[in-house]
Amino acid sequence: MVSAKPIIQIKDVTKEFSGNVKAVDAVSFDIVEGEFFALLGPSGCGKTTLLRMLAGFEIPTEGQIVIDGQPMEGVNPNRRPVNMVFQSYAVFPHMTVERNVGYGLRVTGVPEAEIKTRAQEALALVKLQDFGKRMPSQLSGGQRQRVALARALVKRPKVLLLDEPLSALDAKLREAMQLELVRLQKTVGITFVIVTHDQDEALSMANRIAVMEKGKVKQIAAPADLYEFPNCRFVADFIGKMNLFQGRVAGVSGNQIQIDLKGINRVTVPYAGAAQGEIAVAVRPEKVTLDRAEPAANRIRLRGRVSEVAYFGDESHIYLENATGVPVSVNLPNAARTTTPAVAIGDELWMSWDPADTLVLTE
Structure with missing residues (x-):
């Protein structure tokens, strides 16, 4: 159930790179608890930069990001109540599936018995409970993506950040994984924020979508509202x-x-x-x-x-x-x-x- 309470507040956030290039330009909006939120736009629109600022991998030039009521200024990525799933999966090839999932807990000193229990719980969420002893090389692309999801979920973050998580999958598997991600988000009940350039992906998965162009948010709306009532030519032409x-x-x-x-x-x-x-x-x-x-x-x-x-x-x-x-x-x-x-x-x-x-x- 989506709450009305903001879990993420983005307040007048700007990110400039060298040469006065504004990747993100004075962006402000809230994401509420339990929401499946999509950042959608063409390549170079600033959506990935904005996601990386939420994760702490980039620092805003101006503005403020608040997550779960806490300003993120000066908070390192590993101290933020978020976890990130990357486009490339980043699954360790030399570790079993179970050890991959438990890695983040292991480096923070969680007892081994608890790691095993939580890793099994996370694998069950992504329907890989019988794959714990396998190596990544023995898995399909879709299964490796599920391992990456389980590894992110095992730390029980407040927010899961997904950077083009399905782009490396073939069309049929990508569609199946879209449904799987929606099911998973409803099951765990945490906030998902996904970056995608695929409008069909955003429309089929998200509760709300922010469409970006040249660093600015052009419109934020539910999928049906965005499709049927775009507020400008760019959104009308980009969506569908x-x-x-x-x-x-x-x-x-x-x-x-x-x-x-x-x-x-x-x-x-x-x-x-x-x-x-x-x-x-x-x-x-x-x-x-x-x-x-x-x-x-x-x-x-x-x-x-x-x-x-x-x-x-x-x-x-x-x-x-x-x-x-x-x-x-x-x-x-x-x-x-x-x-x-x-x-x-x-x-x-x-x-x-x-x-x-x-x-x-x-x-």
Whole structure:
């Protein structure tokens, strides 16, 4: 159960490297107890630097980090109530699985009998209770990652930090481990903070996600809110697939806005905010439908020609262009068991969507 009490408080934290490069730029937010929190963004956005500051491997240039009510200034990594799981696993090849898991306890002087008990408990959490006597070379990549998790959990940290922990796994195993991490987090009940560049990974695992760009946090929200209601063009374009159209405000009336879309036409969509000048309009590919007959007049509609078809098994991604060259992508479920494609390159089709599914992006 996620508590409302902050376990991590990040207060105006900035990290500068040589050359006045701001890897993290005036970031502030809280992470609450029992939360599975994701730091998401492209390479170089500052997410790993922020995680390393939580761990104590990097020191903030400005600002303050508080963990479990204690300011972390001057607190060494081994004294912090956190533990970290690295992308590379960092499992010792010359030690058995059980000794790997118990290593952190052993170097802090915990009695051997207690180490054995706690190592077995940690291995049971990751479903490796029968693998204690094996060497890492006898394990699969997924099993070695579980050993790294058990070694982090055995010290009973308040917060578990995960730095791209699944990136070295193949796609099918990565998906299985995503489910396993969610199960594990619910079982142990501690706060997980994961760094990832994989949006699907973040959406499927986290309670909340912070999207970062160029050292700044652009939006923090639950996965569904982030996907359906991005607050700017960067988040809209980075999370999932998105059709983005450039436009100019033609008028606002009540909770409706009229927009002249470049290369398309004027559309009217729901919008409660204030907007003027150049803006962007966006719609998810799965919200767009394809028809050979003209759609109803109450839908936003345009006609286009299919330029590409990408088959993915469960669905096909259809790429079209209208007469003025505006590209639109549509996700089409492959609902029928057939090898005959529903559409082909060169087909002339109507594209349409509900105005309520349109996002108006002013930033």
